Amino acid sequence: MTTYVRANAWNNGGTFDNSDLLWYAKGVGAMMSRALNDRNSWWFFAAIHGQYLPGTSNAEAQFPGWQAIPPAPRVPTTPLPTQADMNTFWDQCQHQSWFFPPWHRGYLIALEAQIRQAVIGLGGPATWALPYWNYLGPDSQYEIPPAFTQATLPDGTTPNPLFVAARYGPNNNGNIFIPVPPVSLACMSNDLYTGSNAATPRPGFGGPQTGFSHNGNVSGNLESNPHNQVHVDVGGNAPDGTTWGLMSDPGIAALDPVFYLHHSNIDRMWAQWNTDGNINPTLSNWLNGPPATGERAFVMPMPGGTSWVYTPADVDALQQLNYTYDDLSAAVSMLGASSALSVRLQKLGVRSMATESQDSGKDRNSSKDTSTDSELVGAHDGALLVKSSGARANVRLDPGVRSRMSKNLERASVQAEPDRAYLQLENVRGARDAQTLQVFVNGHLAGAVALFGLRRASLKDDHHGGSGLSFELDVTDIIDTLYLENALNLDSLDVKILPNNAVDPAAPISIGRVSVYREQHNK
């Protein structure tokens, strides 16, 4: 019997009538009352994810430096912990990596343990567990649970620790909701954690393999959407455009209590994905975590002054952790690679395949990476500047590669799996994260990318070395459509990029190159 069950934050209308939320608020309040240098404090935990505190190497002279964050909450910047504590615990968050899901799972468990201890101390239930915000759920669940927007707790006088001033929403007006679409459950139809096949676009559900040299990479499909998009939608930009919401920036995001409910939902999606029969990596470099590739271990402070060192192998199954979710039912109907290929071949007019595996459901045996090679098909040379009105790129195609791609689609069959195609936005740089770009190819919506983490990735003396971020959108279906419309025989593709927010000319967004790649597959 599992002791801790994480439940939907929208139970009882998402108000303080939901006791999980009331106790969460009280627990957060207790953690916020502790000093910055206390390993059990709210502030210390936020810095485990990332921080811009004065006196550290991440210090920022202005916002988002922690000293410039507008209350509430009133964020302390002293006393700093010992250097040893900062080196051990702070700035651990894993992004653009296959460690994204397991690191955050351990982070949630540690935070939950801290809150639970506070809840018990306040007379609450010993089995309290962190709720999740299922913004992709039915009815009005796309809205932030109302408990997060109240100024006070139900007593009418105690300030609500869940209330955050710097939370502006997708329209930058304080109305917090998640636009669905573009936020979606699309990643749940993947059947590969890392890699690609007919059901899974690269880099896979959980993220790209992190090698010995981590130069930054694209986000995994779960991380890209919904994770990144929800971050920037909740955070948004301040109405005056000078600053942005806490959730929009990795170095201040975990100061907002809704952060943990968002990640609880992301963790639930990972658990759902596993419950549906999909497997996590079995390579020792994943199971052993970053120490296998020379990086520091995952470590969390726990109640009682202990530390918990963990690996992905320790957290890759819920049952070994003594907690679960109240709803792990399948989020989408999973086709599996064989059926996804069947559907695609049907669209391409390969009729012999149509009945072979249709309705056969997910074929777990086919869940393997079938990619064999990848090559550039075309590119827009020269940097693009994204303005409020958007940007347009003429992606010129190489005639030889385009011809190979067309022939590959012509010859598509069960035995000759057709190519996948991807649109890349390379070396994207900017000074703001709170932005989502919608991308269209020849008028067809290719998808959206949220620029979560862009600002730091653009800094020359930070982890990405100033290379910025690169984003990849699966445009296989669009290429298939163009092929069927006899429109693939073009010299170029028209790519249109539209930002969801106005772009401040003082904080421009640049795209180094827009390109299209084909990825060959072989069953």
Next chain:
Amino acid sequence: MKAIDRERRRVRNSVLLLSALGWIVLLAGSFGATGLSHCPTMGSGSHSASFHALLAMNPVSALATGWALMLIAMMSPTLIAPVLHVYQRSFTQRRLWSICLFVIGYALVWMAAGAVLLTVQLISIALMPHSSWPAVVVGLIALIWQCSPLKQLCLNRGHNHCELAAFGVAADIDALRFGVMHGIWCVGACWALMLFPMLLIQGHMISMVIVTIVMIGERLERPRALSWRLRGTGKLMRIVIAQVRLRLGLRSVPGSKTNAWV
């Protein structure tokens, strides 16, 4: 096989093979580890005459060849990431050409740096033949440089894998420019480390191997804030230990020994 693994392996294996060939030629050939084929005994004559004598015994062409071999052997392994970047961002039919341009740009910078470093070496031998002092002084400078924020700046810039044009002359220029810029930051990061073995009276080869390991190791580290700190082979050593343990079938690696809090 995963496409990305295949690309990585292709590039990594080619680069390491090239480096191995460089080491074999250095070890087996007539080129000394210092780039000089002759280190003369200079017991008499003016300093100027000694310098000229050194040049006479080591023609520029031989010096340049020896230096190029050292670069191939020592620097190639540090180029896996940028070469992979060029490979992935180029059309299939242009990959080899673009990589060549990148290497040419990179090599031009290092050859220019080599002219300076070899001159320093020759002058040092001419002024203080058989003296350990030049190596001691440069070793000290190398240690200070190794710990300095400027070194970190050069390493950070070396991680900046910029956008590359795909077509025609623009693609050629970008590949060449990327090579030149990467070379500049590489020289900035490594000049002192490269100069040190050249001034040693003995132990050139072993010191070159150590310097190569240090240079590979420091490139595996992520870019970080500029500060004074000791930079070396920490991450590389951790990787080696972890991977050896994993290949020996030991379940956990140092640093991932977990405790059962939950």
